[in-house]
Amino acid sequence: MRTSFQFSKALCCVVAMLRATSLAPAETVWLSSLDLAQMTSGWSVPKADLGVVGKPISIGGKQFARGIGTHAESKLRVDLGRKAKRFLAKVGVDDSAGNQGSVEFIVAGDGKTLWQSGLVTNGTPAIAVNVDISGVRVLDLRVTNGGDGSGSDHADWAEANIEMVEGAAKPVALPAYEIISLQTKNFTLNLQVGDDGRLYQHAIGADAGDSEPHRWNEACPQSGDGYIWEPSLQIVHADGNTSTTLLYDSLTRTNETDGREMIRIRLHDPAYPFEAVLCFRTHRDVDVIEQWMEIHHQESGPVKLERMTSSSLLFAPTNLHLMHFFGDWGKEMQPTMELLTPGTKVLDSKLGVRAHQFRNPNFILSLDAPPTENSGRVIAGSLAWSGSFQCAFDHNGRSVRALAGVNPFASTYHLKPGKVFITPTMIWVWSSAGLGDMSRKFHAWARDFGFRDGHEPRTVLLNNWEATGFDFDFNRIVSLYDPAKAIGTELFLLDDGWFGNKYPRVNDKAGLGDWSPNHQRLPNGLAPLASEAVKRGLHFGIWIEPEMVNPKSELFDQHPDWVIRQPKRELELQRNQLVLDLTRPEVQQFEWRVIQDVLSVPGITYAKWDGNRYLTQPGSSWLPADQQSHLWIDYTHALYELMAKTAKAFPKTELMLCAGGGGRVDYGALKYFHEFWPSDNNDPTVRVPMQWDYSYFFPVMTIASHVAHSGNRPLHFACSVAMSARFGMDLDLVKLSPEDRAVCAGAISAYKRIRDVTQLGDLYRLERPHDAVRGALNFVSPDRSRAVVFVFQLKDGEASPVRPLGLDPLKYYVVHELNPAPGRADLAAEGKSITGQDLMSSGIIPTCSKALEACVIELAP
Ligand code: DGJ
16 A cells, blocks of 8 residues: 555655756757848848947847847748747847837747737837747747838847757758749749748749749739739628738648649638638649649638639749630631730630630740740640630739639629639649640640540541531441441541431531430431441441530420520520530439430440530529529539549540530540540641641640541642541542542551551651741650651642651661652652661651642651
């Protein structure tokens, strides 16, 4: 049994131990012993144990032997390793300020103000500071100018010292600002937290020293609280307050895989339970940064999001060149280049659906001069959003802010408490070596993250659209299979016109929405058509346009309220059709059922998903009156859900993204697809520059290119152009002359030989075809053992050497023209084995020199 004596002895020991811990002699570290080179001062430099003018520290007539003399605005950050106990000092304006000087001293720990002096003026006796800093990691000591400018603001941290716990490591002075660095191999995006707690960005292209936080440098500027330029975020709080303040809260960094990091920066509004998280995913090796924003809150009611960008990067050079792309049906992706000048340049779409018909959300900024293929600092921006978008370039005379996101036009979004709004992803791709390097990195990223099955070469496709249009039946389609097989195509795609009974789809005026195969044309449905193709060793694909309806359809008869329209307005038709309201659950179910029914037909392994009109009367009979403005965004989200479900349920079915030509070309939708239809214009002279321009952003295996009679160009030329992208045909093979058939068969067989190089290799754009005599490009296999060079003669010219790039200089390559045009002399270098070095410096003289001739050259071991 323990005696009371023993017990009280034990208790005494515990008490003694506790006292020993709490009364452990604290280790005092004088502030002036730290590395003051890290401390900022508004004038001169901070001095150890002296006033800032170099004389002894003196406050209110009293001198102090130790301390730091500085000048407002001044800041010292100290890493305490959470091992400090107290901060002590005597502060005041140094007597050297004469009868001027007014400052404020602030002590903060991990971003929270722990003590502040209030206004201190010259002559005021030293004020004692004694602050508990236990548990603090970073101590911030600031002197502000007291709000009246910093003339004569000599300020002293006299006798300043930190009490550390026994045995703790000595505190370390840190750089004045915490830099949040987002890094890839050749690109750094630096963000920093300012003294005011806001998040700032070091402008891209700025000199290293030019990093002072100013309001115009905010990383995510908010409207209504001091920011005067184009904001990233504009909201109305639940109580009607139209201002937002975002302060830095916290940061998380997660290594997703080696070379891929996720960075989440949490910002909060100090006056409201409102948060925005800036999200970045960096892809180190390919210099790609994906960015988006997540917004959520716990306010008393919905918050109105008026403007919410995905990204708003700031650039320092004010001589930025912007390359962007406009177009129309049949004329998609026309490049234009301009120097950005003061003011705001806006590229946008207000179409909602088929939103990229006139402009698309891909652009390039060049930091040095107009961009070139092989040199210069460039950054590509690509917004992954299929709906209405806005890219704005706000040039304020000092810097340029590139904002990208959903279009705020008529799109106020009422975000309920507890719900999260996630903006679309903005993809940025950097290069210090010009457009070519930028594209190759973009393509490498895209093969892994931008579209489906990016490492599997594609088949050769034959589409019936140009051959038959709407005019076909079972026998006519089956009659196309044997010639298709004989010539070497591998996949047959049946286009529009296979459905509708009460209102047969024999032209574009009726039947859309009634997805039952037409009994007269296809009495036994789609399955026999597919199985006849499969029997011959052909894959079979089908066209659908699930989002649309003709008013002349059974679907519209039954559900006139399912379409997007404005009450009390005449229906505005485009291509005789309307858009179904995908925000409505019945429509979502209907479209999903259509997709399931069609893609489940045995033998169907490919689908072309079309969408032939945009929104011009944006009214939803499903959304409540106060949420009509949600239509643009909710439609696109519902569409993505449908696409995601399709990709998941039919993982082996290849999908082509199409919207009346290239009306929907973006990585938001493409990630569920394998390729896109760039344009209904199949004229190869138009396709040469158009494919060049798409290739800035998209690998050629995603750019469908079909040989057709459009423009009446020689088929050898048309085949060569299509071979340089995702090859297909849109021809009535039965009607081809034997010569043309041989040219096509030769192209298909050559294509099969090189498709792994063109589709999976690196693209080098060599000679820009726009308004030029010819265009040229080459592809190099990932191991650099093989390459293919394409030369397209657009006007009569000289057969001058074409110089490929990206070859292994030491390797020997055998030169061989693929599918030479009948009747032309052999390539001078045919069959020769030449080093990569010689090929790149001396080039190869192609066999083409006259307009509409082409030459495709294989370089192989
Ligand atoms: C528009 C597409 O761009 C064409 O290729 C074709 O599929 C038609 N629609 C069919 O209606």
